Amino acid sequence: xxxxxxxxxxxxxxxxIYDTVLLLANTFHRKLEDRKWHSMASLSCIRKNSKPWQGxxxxxxxxxxxxxxxxxxxLEFTDNGSNPNIFFxxxxxxxxxxxxxxxxx
Numbered sequence: 001x002x003x004x005x006x007x008x009x010x011x012x013x014x015x016x017i018y019d020t021v022l023l024l025a026n027t028f029h030r031k032l033e034d035r036k037w038h039s040m041a042s043l044s045c046i047r048k049n050s051k052p053w054q055g056x057x058x059x060x061x062x063x064x065x066x067x068x069x070x071x072x073x074x075l076e077f078t079d080n081g082s083n084p085n086i087f088f089x090x091x092x093x094x095x096x097x098x099x100x101x102x103x104x105x
Contacts, residue, residue, distance in 0.1 A: 022070050023063065026066065031062060064076075
């Protein structure tokens with residue numbers, strides 16, 4: 001029998017992956033529409049003296065400027081890179097003779 005919490009967490013993870021891909025696809029689309037795309041043709045992972053891709057900063061600014069409505073809600077990022085629409089609570093289990101059993105934050 002499949003653990004229900006594992007099943008739900010996989011669904012949530014897949015939703016976040018979907019939303020991330022959707023955000024990146026929208027960002028690429030906007031950059032191509034604006035004709036402000038920086039070609040990646042000169043990039044090489046093999047050459048040691050390869051220059052950084054100049055489009056990275058522009059892509060990041062476009063990600064911050066526009067959001068996308070996805071499966072997990074509205075996905076957007078502030079100037080410092082955080083998503084104001086999401087809150088995670090990290091829970092852990094504790095077990096021991098001196099602590100007993102339970103869940104802690």
